[in-house]
Amino acid sequence: MPIEKFESIGKLEISPKAFRNLDMKIKSNVGDIEREVAKARIMESALKELKGKEGFDPAALSISFGLRW
Incomplete structure (x- = not known):
């Protein structure tokens, strides 16, 4: 099984899987x-x-999370 690549942003390491199928507006703040x-x-x-x-x-x-389907 291939090792998943993680991107590091400051102290936070984020897996690409964390963002799958999400429509988010993110500011540059951790x-x-x-x-x-x-x-x-x-x-x-x-x-x-x-x-x-x-x-x-x-x-x-x-409605609770402000997401679009």
Whole structure:
């Protein structure tokens, strides 16, 4: 299995997988990047748990996280 390349930004190391399928506007601030990555991981986790469950509305996550589908 090939080793994944990580990009280093200041103290933060970011895997390219962290940005897959995301539409984000990031400022040049490391704190902003960390917040966006955290939001994306929370949303991805929620989607995995809730997908297919009765009453699940992905648009509600979109509103909460300000994302576009």
